[in-house]
Amino acid sequence: xxxxxxxxxxxxxxxxxxxxxxxxxxxxxxxxxxxxxxxxxxxxxxxxxxxxxxxxxxxxxxxxxxxxxxxxxxxxxxxxxxxxxxxxxxxxxxxxxxxxxxxxxxxxxxxxxxxxxxxxxxxxxxxxxxxxxxxxxxxxxxxxx
Numbered sequence: 001x002x003x004x005x006x007x008x009x010x011x012x013x014x015x016x017x018x019x020x021x022x023x024x025x026x027x028x029x030x031x032x033x034x035x036x037x038x039x040x041x042x043x044x045x046x047x048x049x050x051x052x053x054x055x056x057x058x059x060x061x062x063x064x065x066x067x068x069x070x071x072x073x074x075x076x077x078x079x080x081x082x083x084x085x086x087x088x089x090x091x092x093x094x095x096x097x098x099x100x101x102x103x104x105x106x107x108x109x110x111x112x113x114x115x116x117x118x119x120x121x122x123x124x125x126x127x128x129x130x131x132x133x134x135x136x137x138x139x140x141x142x143x144x145x
Contacts, residue, residue: 010068
């Protein structure tokens with residue numbers, strides 16, 4: 001089983017897409033191990049997007065990610081990173097295929113609704129950045145039928 005971090009960005013939250021997007025992941029078969037609504041502070045956003053520092057869009061990205069609440073999720077499932085990234089679609093909404101999250105809900109090149117980890121190593125670092133070990137469920141607890 002693989003884990004990945006998902007961030008529903010301020011535009012997804014403001015547009016009321018939280019439930020719609022989470023439902024897609026649940027219907028696909030992913031288990032939610034952690035979830036929270038929070039506001040990302042500037043230092044955390046800078047740390048999270050450090051790989052883009054110096055690029056022309058960097059400061060706008062930091063401003064955007066700190067402008068409103070975000071929803072943070074840890075998902076677990078088979079091939080979670082690869083499958084989630086396919087479900088998200090191309091980075092720019094206007095280039096994303098219909099049926100993907102960005103393809104169905106986005107048009108912008110800067111407001112792209114969602115972040116997902118791009119590798120197991122990144123997922124581990126990102127999950128640890130936003131969640132303490134006690135905030136993560138192990139995925140083994142199931143509600144009796």
